[in-house]
Amino acid sequence: MATRSLAQSLDIHIASRNLLFPHHENERAIAEALTGKALARYWLHSETVLVDGKRMASEHGNVVRLRDLLRQGFIGREIRFMMLTVHYRKPLDFRPSRLVSARRALRRLDDYICKLHCLPPGRPHPELAGYVRSMEKQFSLALDDDLNVSKAMAALYRFIKRTNSILQMNHLDGEQKNMILQSFKRINQVLQIFRLEGCPLAPEVNALLQRREKARLDKDWQAADAARNALRQKGIEVIDTEAGPMKNCNRHCAPIAQLDRATAFVWSALGETPRVEPAKFGETFTA
Known part of the structure; x- marks a missing residue:
């Protein structure tokens, strides 16, 4: 074959x-x-896959299938990221907590990418291009080191930590933000875990954001606070910066109308109809 x-x-x-x-x-x-x-x-x-320290096998009755994880509400990129956190030469000891940790890590990445999309252009930072080149070089060297994905991710995390405060103070212009997004796009050709297009906001959330901004411009602080509280109840945190309000929009993905590519591929391979109910944050899978 x-x-x-x-x-x-x-x-x-x-x-x-x-x-x-x-x-x-x-x-x-x-x-x-x-x-x-x-x-x-x-x-x-x-290496083999373990479940709570024991080799995953049908004779042990501890097989966890992809369809089981998807039905619990986890998505393809969360499962993929969990698997990437362990080197291929080491056993992967599957625990529900690993998937929850993967979800949290991805949400931190989503937060950062959301800032790139949501903050308006600011002042350029003179060292940003060097930071990007250094991160990409370290990432590539780590993969050349026997596919050391953990080391590669560490380089990415260091870059995000270094540039997050710069981004928060709005010291990046539009060209530099696009430079970061293009770099992440190249890295994502390997990882396939980023949500680079940002996160879609439901129409009612957009309406609340516009209502709050109008209230702020009109100095109607009571109406602005009411809109902020309504947004917070929907999972949107609005942060006021020097450049204006910024929204952590990745926290509101409802209603989910599209599956990530990894999840859609798995459902297609299984020959089943996709289920798109998102698992609640912190929810664990029971094998």
């Missing part, structure tokens, strides 16, 4: 360590006898 659908010689062959011998030894021998070529240039063997 591999030679028919892909090629007689593959760049990378991926599988679990427990198939290293004799399965892959036999596979190599059969392929080379058939084609006269090596089956793969590189063989990447990952």
Whole structure:
């Protein structure tokens, strides 16, 4: 099937360590006898998946399927991010708390990207281009180090920490914000976890934001506070900065009309109709 659908010689062959011998030894021998070529240039063997310290297997009755996680309301990029946090040479010990931690980490990334979208252009920062180049170089070197994704993510987190205060004080102009977004777009070709287009606001939230801004301009502080409180109840926190009000808009994704690509792909592969009810923040999965 591999030679028919892909090629007689593959760049990378991926599988679990427990198939290293004799399965892959036999596979190599059969392929080379058939084609006269090596089956793969590189063989990447990952460690096994555990559940609470025990190997995930049907005989143990502890198999957690993707459809189970999706039905609990977790989305594809949360599951993907959880898996990226563990190096492929180390066992992945699945726990519900790992998915919740992945969700929190992604929301922090979403917060940062939301600021890039929501804050108006400000003053340019003279060192921003250097920060971006340094982060991208560290990210690339980490991946060259045996796909050390954790090290690569650490470089990304350092960049966000360094530039978050600059962004909050509105010391980035529109071109520099776009530079960061384009850098994240390149990184996302590897990670596939960012929500780079920002987060859609429901119409009623947009109406409340406009009402509050009008009240502020009219110096109707009571009406402005009422609109702010109504937004807070919907999960939108409005922060007043030197450049004007900024909204943490990623916290309000309702109603969710579109699935992320990873989730949509999984549902398609399962041949089932997507479920889009989002899990409540902090909700855990019970295997």
